[in-house]
Amino acid sequence: MSDPFPAVTETAAIGETAELFADIRATVGVRVVNLVWRHLATIDGALPWAWRAVKPLYLQGMVDRAAVRFRETMNLPVLGSLAGDQPKSVDDVLASYDHSNTINLFALGALVAWLRGEMAGEGLPETGSRLPAPDIVLPKLASAEDVAPETWALVLRLNRFGDPRQLILASMYRHLAHAPAFLQQLESVLAPVEADGSLAQAIAGNRADAHQRAKVLARAIDAARPQHATVIEAAIAAFVDHAIGKMVTICRAVRVARDVPLSLAGSAGLQTRS
Template sequence: MSDPLPAITEAAATGEIADLFADIRATVGVRVVNLVWRHLATMDGALPWAWAAVKPLYLAGLPDAAMAAFHQAMGVPKLPSLAGEEPASVDAVLASYDHSNTINLFSLGALRAWLRGEVARDGAIEPVPRKAAPDLALPKLASEEDVAPETWALVLRLNRFGDEPQPLILASMYRHLAHAPSFLQRVETALAPVAADGSLRRAILDNRKTAATLASRLARSISAERPPHAVEIEKAVGLFVDHAIGKMVTICRAIRVARGGPLS
């Protein structure tokens, strides 16, 4: 499992798609384009429509406001300490994904709520000054051929924590951390007990519920025409909201707490 969903890589993007990828990087403040956008790029007209619908949310700081409220309310399972010296890129990956996954969870969650007709009837998310994304260089996004077989097997095992028995999406954070297999082994040791006793999954579901409520309010700020392939777009976005992004906001935050460093 490398990219189980079809996606256009940033290197292969041309024309309008390349321009949209560049705009996403600049607007969100990240160096890499999330898999959800690269997946939408494979669907006729989906990426231009979806990005036009949510870009104004980013510019207004609405996902940032939702993220601040979410971080106050979210709960994470307590993991054993993951403190200690690791390559600087480990904390760079964790900080980058902690920010970008959470921001994307709210823009995409709002988009799904809008497509489903589940926009909140009242309640509003007030704009706040945008929070700068961590401007950190990340290691290569590893594929199976880039790492030892045992490291790739470890990535796949980690990806099952907090998700369905056979996840459809391989979380990119683990692929970015595959250059530090000893740290991934520590993460597996820390996550295995909370995955086994169900507390990890409960935390993920609770946090998803909190995020969905905030996202439905955020959806009130979306102004768009319903696209021709709305059902397909909603299904694609939902895979990330419920699975890859929906689980990793909790897992990444728990790992960062266990690392013991400052949280953004």
């Protein structure tokens, strides 16, 4: 796996795509546009339709409130300690993905539910204040040619944890490839919970919870059904069910194992299971 789904790079984006990328960065509060949005830019009409459909969920704090409620009951596998000195950029990467993956999971999950006609609940979803986005600069998103072969092999091995189907290469590991010593530690603590099944159990439980919450959020989407709806649904669902769906649990568990201070909104009621 040398590259994930086809995607428009941020440096190559022009015209409306570049404008939408800039709006996504500003609205979500990230310095880079997540792969799912860049992949949608390769499907005719998908990016403008999808972003306009879910942008109000971000602006009204709906995805943020869903993330807070989700984290109150979130289950995490118990990892070995990852505390210790690492480049600041390691914790920056983890904080960025912890934020963006979680809120994107609910926005995109809501869009999948809307496309499938699977809305749930009554009334409007909860709105409120938005979670603060980490004010950081991420290191380069590495590719195979940017790092030593053994580091890239480690990135690929890490990507197998929690998702044997290997549909998408999680960008978080690529952003951490500048710190191979940390990736080695990460592999050592993920391997036991992969082997005993607790990682898969936590991912499956959190994903099911997120799916139900996304069905409630889907009621807030006001859009016309797009062209290529089936293709768009399949593309977004791949990220919701695989890359983002697993990484919200893995990234959160890694941050807990790093023993870094987490915001009240991010850590309240945190549950773990062995």
